[in-house]
Amino acid sequence: MEIGQLIKLERQRQNMKQEYLASGICVPSYLSRIENGLVIPSEDIQQLILMRLNIPLDSLKSEVNQEKLIQFKSQFKTVINTRNKQKALTLQQDIHNYVEIHPFEPNRLTLLLLETRLMLMLPDQTSIIKKNLVILTGFKKEMDPEQLFYLYTIQGIVAYQNNQFSQASEFFAQVFTFIKSYRMEDWEMAELYYISSLSLLSESRYIMAIDYVKSALSYFNQEILIERSIECLIILGIAQKDTGALKEALATFEKAKEISFKIDSSRFTGMIEHNLGTYHSILKNQKQALFHFHNSLDAKIKPNDKIVTIFSLLIEYFKINDLENAKIWLEKGINLLNLLSEENRIFYSMHFELFRALIFNTEDIITIFKGALAYFEDNQDYKHCSIYCNVLAKKLANDKQYKLATIYYEQGFNFHIKQSKVSSWEELF
Template sequence: MKLGQLIKLERQRQNMKQEYLASGICVPSYLSRIENGLVTPSEDIQQLILMRLNIPLEALQSDENLEKSHPFKPLFKTVINSRNKVKAEKLLQDIHIYIEEHPLEPERLTLLLMETRLMLMLPEHTIEIQTNMAILEEFKKEMDTEQLFYLYTMQGIIAYQNNQFRQASEIFSEVFTLIKSYRMEDWEMAELYYISSLTLLSESRYILAIDYMKAAVSYFNQEILIERSIECLIISGIAYQSTGLLKESFATFEKAKEISIKIDSSKFNGMIEHNLGSSYSLLKDQQKALFHFQSALDTKSNPNDKILTIFAIVKEYHKTRDYKNAKIWLEKAIELLNQLTEKNRIYYSNHFAIYRAILLDEKEFVSIFKEALLYFEGKQEYMSCFIYCHVLAKKLADNKQYKLATMYYDIGFNYHLKQSKVTIWEELS
């Protein structure tokens, strides 16, 4: 990066307006020209600007001839591969210290991208992530292909974390288009395949999700990243399960379980048991499904993990019309809501509001459904919208509210089209 760009980046990082930085030094329009590399300021103006940014004047000389000598790229690779949060926090601190010592580092933009990607592994950095992403967006035109790869990938991850699966999928498609004629390193491609697979899974695009996960697990196996391989197996098992390939699903989950036992790790036991429960549920073997769901709960300690399995248990009892137990587990779920992160609390509150309206036959059930539908539509979770429209329409029809029922059947069908990415009726064939 050139000096003007570094000044702009540091000004934005400090949340400083151009007018304030320029005040008493030069007019804001001239500062804008400096930041955009259109003019080279005099030494006096350079020094005054750096002083106002609290950058030591000696940094101008010490960083001028600085080469790409910082050791962060190999460490960054190791952290992303291992997904170790302790190492991520340590590397983040090291980068911060380095930047303080080298505020005019030519690779400052790359370091900012690394910082932000590490922060995405650490939920306590939400505000810093938003700030950094806004700054990075400002520098998009100055980025090379590799830098754009990281920016778009982070945008996709953020969309996925916010349950905006359609948007995430579109972003990752852009990433694959971006790098068609550019060779990314194997570990970077493995991470892209892994993250993209999660998004495809959430969009019910299971076959491509399996293909991408196979590409990711191939790299993780080669690098003996066993825990990453186990996670990939679990995700592949979910994809097989969702396509009705239950034999492959059971085999994949059992393989993940076998490897976990071999490395004496209990980290994935909850996920494996939960998904074995889901597979038995599809086989309509409620006894085994509930056994594995309970086993999953016994191994989970985090409320945000527990709520997923409790939701599965509520659905399991409800679909077999065991409403007594469904209500019992619904109350357990509602009691747990306040222990969840804000995002998960809102997400599951909308799901459980619908089940509560059904199980307790609440009078305002239409408004409850409408509120939930509005939320899930905002999250682009069209499958939930489609399902709940069907449930609402059936309940309205049972109450002889046929006109309203017909309307929600139609709305539900339109959600189904959105989920399938169908825009015209000819595409239905």
């Protein structure tokens, strides 16, 4: 990075306005020209800017430390492959401390990208990640293919974590365009296939999700990364289940369960039991479904994990018209909302508000559904738009409001078309 870019990056990192940094040194427009690489500041101005930024003057003498970058990247590979949160925290702190000592390290942009990617694995980093993304996006034009690969991957993961699945898939699709100009290593390709399969699965794009997760699984098996292989098997099983390949799905889940037992790991018990619950729910084996959902909930610790299964228990009891138990799990879910991440809190509050309206048969049910549908549509979550349109239409039809029911049946079908990524019903064939 050039001197001007490094000044800009450090200024933004310190939340400093151009006007403040330039005050008493130069006019803001001149500082802007420095930051955009249009002029090279004199040594005197450079020193005054560094003093204002509280950066040692000898930082300007920083040279490219390629060995340090190689070391960080090697550790980064290990962290991403193993999903080890403690190692992620250690490496993130090491990179941060190194940058604090070498704020004008020419590889600063790459190091900020690595640090931000590691933060995605750590709790309570949302505000810093958002701030870093604003800074990084501002340097997008100056990024090389490798840096763009990191940036789009980070943006895709953030979108996925915010339940913006369609947007996440768009970011990952952009990453794939860089494969031609940036030769990705096998581990990077495996990670890209893995995170893309998650996003595609959330969009109900099952065929491509299966292809991607199988590619990731092949690498993880080859490298004997057993826990990553289990993760892939769970994704594969979900995709198989949702495409109707139920026997294959059950075999995949059982395989994941067997491997997890062999390595004496309880980390995946909650996920596997949950998906066995959804498998039996499809087969209308309600007793078995509830058994596995309760097992899943017992194995989960974190509120953001528990809420998924609590919601499934609510749905399952509602489906069998056991409204008393449905009310119990609705209340449990609502009580857990304040412990969730901001994105999940909004996402599940919408779901619970809809089920409250259905269970208690509230008078303003259409208004409530309209509000929730607007939220899901804004987030391009056409799957839930389609589901809830059909739920509302069925209720309206049962209440003999056939005209309104027809409107929502049609609206649900239109959302299904959007979800399927087609422009008209003819393309569904």
